[in-house]
Amino acid sequence: MLFLLSSASLYAETVYHYEPETVTIVGKVVEKQFAGPPGYGENASDKKVAVPVVFLAEPVSVLPSAGTDDDDPDNQPEQKVKSMQVFSYKGPVTVRGCAKLEGSLIHQVSADHYTRVLLIVKKAQKIDSCS
Numbered sequence: 091m092l093f094l095l096s097s098a099s100l101y102a103e104t105v106y107h108y109e110p111e112t113v114t115i116v117g118k119v120v121e122k123q124f125a126g127p128p129g130y131g132e133n134a135s136d137k138k139v140a141v142p143v144v145f146l147a148e149p150v151s152v153l154p155s156a157g158t159d160d161d162d163p164d165n166q167p168e169q170k171v172k173s174m175q176v177f178s179y180k181g182p183v184t185v186r187g188c189a190k191l192e193g194s195l196i197h198q199v200s201a202d203h204y205t206r207v208l209l210i211v212k213k214a215q216k217i218d219s220c221s
Contacts, residue, residue: 104150108165109194111155115209117144118220119176119189122204130201141204142176142183144191147221152195152207164197168206175205176214183211188220 106113119142125131126139149172154165176183176191185191192213198206 103148103170106150106152106195107155108152108158109155109196109210112192112194112212113209115144115146115174115191115193116217116220117146117173117189117191119144119183119186119191119214121186124204126202139202142186143173143205144176144189144209145173146171152197163199166197168197171207173205175203175208176211177208178211178214183214185214185216188217190215190217 121140122143123138124141126137129136149170152168152171154162154167158165174195176193178193191209191211193209193211196208196210198204198208
């Protein structure tokens with residue numbers, strides 16, 4: 091426990107942890123184009139996909155959850171995270187613009203994960219200010 095407290099103090103930005111921790115993120119949600127299947131950017135003919143991404147006002151750090159293995163690809167530490175792909179198991183995330191998003195974080199592990207850190211949205215609320 092002491093190690094986690096001291097390691098978090100090394101980061102100047104806000105520190106979050108991967109799931110199962112619940113986080114609240116405020117930022118601007120926009121649709122961003124990425125290369126999709128079949129090659130996810132390997133071929134010029136790859137399908138273009140529109141993916142919702144939240145852009146944060148300030149970069150954050152994301153650290154492994156307590157008790158996870160350092161070699162777990164789902165829990166790699168990330169610093170200076172400025173944007174996150176957002177999705178929901180309940181259907182598409184339709185909020186755009188400034189939003190308050192509640193959910194949990196996962197690390198990029200597959201070709202259709204377009205940012206280093208992804209936010210699994212449980213609640214999304216449009217708000218007036220992105221800060």
